[in-house]
Amino acid sequence: MYAKMIEDMQNNMKQAFDMKSYETAMKPMTDLFEVNKATVEALVEQQTALVKELVEGAMEQAKALSSQKDMAAAVETQKSYLQGLQARLIDAAKVSQETLVKSRDEASNIVKGAIESATKH
Numbered sequence: 001m002y003a004k005m006i007e008d009m010q011n012n013m014k015q016a017f018d019m020k021s022y023e024t025a026m027k028p029m030t031d032l033f034e035v036n037k038a039t040v041e042a043l044v045e046q047q048t049a050l051v052k053e054l055v056e057g058a059m060e061q062a063k064a065l066s067s068q069k070d071m072a073a074a075v076e077t078q079k080s081y082l083q084g085l086q087a088r089l090i091d092a093a094k095v096s097q098e099t100l101v102k103s104r105d106e107a108s109n110i111v112k113g114a115i116e117s118a119t120k121h
Helices: 002-016 019-066 071-120
Strands: none
Touching: 002 019, 019 071
16 A cells, blocks of 8 residues: 555656655655654564563463462462563553654654755745
């Protein structure tokens, strides 16, 4: 979807401007696209690692619970696992939020720069 949109926009811009003007006009759009791409890649990487960690943790927890001989020990094992899980999910949410905030700030700077550049011309 993005590729087609960028391609159409590029063709329209090439028809309207000379090559130097075209490159200047497209730079903010290209920069925004790169920020978006990097953000998606980072979030996918983070979420993949999280899911892998959660699956491995669940398997370890199942093994730990199956080895418990009494109910009190099983409940304590489960309580400890859930507290660790809660902390891990909170950490993952913070990391994702930091990635999104960084992306937002980069995109804002690109847009501000484009607006400033457009108002100078």
